[in-house]
Amino acid sequence: MSKLLVSNFIRIRCSLSFCLSLAFILVWNAFMLFSSYEVMTKYNEKLALDGMLFSFLIIIGIILSVIISLFIGTDYNDGTIRNKILVGHSRQHIYLSNFITCALVGVILSVWGIIVNLAIGVPLFGTPEMALNGMTLLIADTLLVCIAYASVYNMIGMLCSSKSHTVMICILISVVLFFASVYLYSSLSQPEIIDAAVSVNGNFSFEQMPNPMYLTGIKRQIYQFFMDFLPSGQCAQIANLEVLHPYRLGVYSIIIIAVTNLFGLFVFNKKDIK
Structure with missing residues (x-):
């Protein structure tokens, strides 16, 4: 499986959608931070960086849906998955290597978002005021929810043979989840x-x-329950620093990761790949 992972890492590193996503998160975070700083200076209010540290999570689900659907969809579109099977790679290794790659993308984007907010936000607002253990817990929840998103989108991509359908379904799900979290x-x-x-x-x-x-x-x-369980609901709570059940969020993310991977592997093993 190491060869599959290396190949995937090279592809994702050269992916235009991945590079544009990094740039978009940078611009988004900078806009949010400077807008808040302008409000602080204009009205002479004291604002803490804490409330803006995870602001990128509001859009992370949509961003990941685009990157992962294009990445997995291209594998089917170019016949890469069929070729991997023909040269002897097992279906389990193909599925899991794609999941690990997608999960790594989610982790990289979330860590990048936090680093950008710290790099720009600390000079403007000072260091975060929350306790270190509280911040560590929120960061852990952030990483897990991004991996949960990646697991869902990877499952959809691996079970759908059409690139256009994969992109459409993943983006549609991300938008539905977003508005569901807004309503909740x-x-x-x-x-x-x-x-x-x-x-x-x-x-x-x-x-x-x-x-x-x-x-x-x-x-x-x-x-x-749905606010805690849905990845978009978790992101909304973390972004607004209104997490009521931090440990529960992590457990729900792990459940989503486990269920989607087990179901995806089961169906992918029986899928007719032409």
């Missing part, structure tokens, strides 16, 4: 008490009252 985050962020305007004899006043949109009971637990 918005629903869970509703305040329990709101100020409502009340009219008494033509005079308006504001009174506090229960928010009818506030989720309670089993419904809130279900929403929170």
Whole structure:
């Protein structure tokens, strides 16, 4: 499998989509940091780097969907996977080598995003204020959720023989996951008490009252489960530093990685590759 990995690493290193993704994360992070710095100086507010350290996670799912779908789709489009089987490589090694490569791409992009934010953000905002163990835990969750994304997209790419279909499906899934996390985050962020305007004899006043949109009971637990389980929900929580269950996020990511790889390997072993 080492030869497959070396070949994949050479391909991904020379991949235009991978290089453009690194540049895009650099531009995204720089824009977010300088925009926040402008707000801080304009309104004389104190902002910490912590809240911007993982901002790239908002878009990481979409970025990985493009890179991985193009990378795996090209293997089918050029007949590379068929040739690998013909020269004697096992299907398990082919699948796992692609997963390891895609996982490495996710790790590189996440580490790159953190390094860029530190390199630009520390001179502007100073060092992060969160405790070292808390930051380490968030970084671990970040790496795992990026690997989970890579595992999902790799499974789709390895089971779909059409490059165009792979790209379309991966990007569509990333967009659906993104908007699902936006909806879940918005629903869970509703305040329990709101100020409502009340009219008494033509005079308006504001009174506090229960928010009818506030989720309670089993419904809130279900929403929170999906927010914790979905990779996009995990990214939203980490990016906003609102992680309620940091260890649970890591466990869910590992479950996604295990299930998608086992299912993908099982189906790929039976797939008719023409």
